[in-house]
Amino acid sequence: xxxxxxxxxxxxxxxxxxxxxxxxxxxxxxxxxxxxxxxxxxxxxxxxxxxxxxxxxxxxxxxxxxxxxxxxxxxxxxxxxxxxxxxxxxxxxxxxxxxxxxxxxxxxxxxxx
Amino acid sequence: xxxxxxxxxxxxxxxxxxxxxxxxxxxxxxxxxxxxxxxxxxxxxxxxxxxxxxxxxxxxxxxxxxxxxxxxxxxxxxxxxxxxxxxxxxxxxxxxxxxxxxxxxxxxxxxxxxx
Numbered sequence: 001x002x003x004x005x006x007x008x009x010x011x012x013x014x015x016x017x018x019x020x021x022x023x024x025x026x027x028x029x030x031x032x033x034x035x036x037x038x039x040x041x042x043x044x045x046x047x048x049x050x051x052x053x054x055x056x057x058x059x060x061x062x063x064x065x066x067x068x069x070x071x072x073x074x075x076x077x078x079x080x081x082x083x084x085x086x087x088x089x090x091x092x093x094x095x096x097x098x099x100x101x102x103x104x105x106x107x108x109x110x111x112x113x
Numbered sequence: 114x115x116x117x118x119x120x121x122x123x124x125x126x127x128x129x130x131x132x133x134x135x136x137x138x139x140x141x142x143x144x145x146x147x148x149x150x151x152x153x154x155x156x157x158x159x160x161x162x163x164x165x166x167x168x169x170x171x172x173x174x175x176x177x178x179x180x181x182x183x184x185x186x187x188x189x190x191x192x193x194x195x196x197x198x199x200x201x202x203x204x205x206x207x208x209x210x211x212x213x214x215x216x217x218x219x220x221x222x223x224x225x226x227x228x
Contacts, residue, residue, distance in 0.1 A: 042220055043203070043219050100171065
């Protein structure tokens with residue numbers, strides 16, 4: 001079947017580093033997205049990984065291991081504005097999927113001063 | 114500025130009434146999508162459209178209907194047949210189909226409450 005797991009909630013301190021994990025199970029993996037969503041607002045695109053390895057974008061980095069069905073989002077130099085939910089989504093190309101995204105429930109990140 | 118607009122932000126309806134949620138984009142994107150978001154769950158796809166005058170059902174299409182008469186517009190009607198319509202509804206678009214790895218851009222959402 002198809003499944004995506006993320007921790008429900010995490011807490012970190014301003015200025016620190018936090019890693020948000022995402023594990024997935026799908027028979028037709030073809031790319032993984034990370035989105036940020038502030039409460040009551042629209043998700044905004046952070047990163048896209050389709051090959052194994054680390055993609056770095058400023059304070060945010062995303063890692064993918066296709067063999068382990070695993071990704072993480074790494075946030076450095078945390079700021080209060082990083083308090084949000086982080087959504088992991090996998091593009092599924094298995095038969096009947098219509099190439100649509102399977103979404104995790106999101107990880108709510110709380111930043112404390 | 115280009116983007117996606119959804120209106121209204123908050124919508125209240127009585128049970129048994131149909132209601133239409135608006136979604137407009139000026140990004141010149143071909144593909145558009147409707148999701149619903151419920152607490153503790155991932156986004157669930159209701160309908161999507163890859164081109165004008167064509168749309169497909171997503172995972173939870175029952176009780177919903179859409180139209181795609183213009184490239185810019187993809188309204189969603191929540192019918193009285195939808196058993197649990199209270200939710201946060203998100204509209205999204207992408208420059209091309211998801212099968213080619215394009216990211217989605219989301220509108221600000223409409224929070225629908227049905228009592």
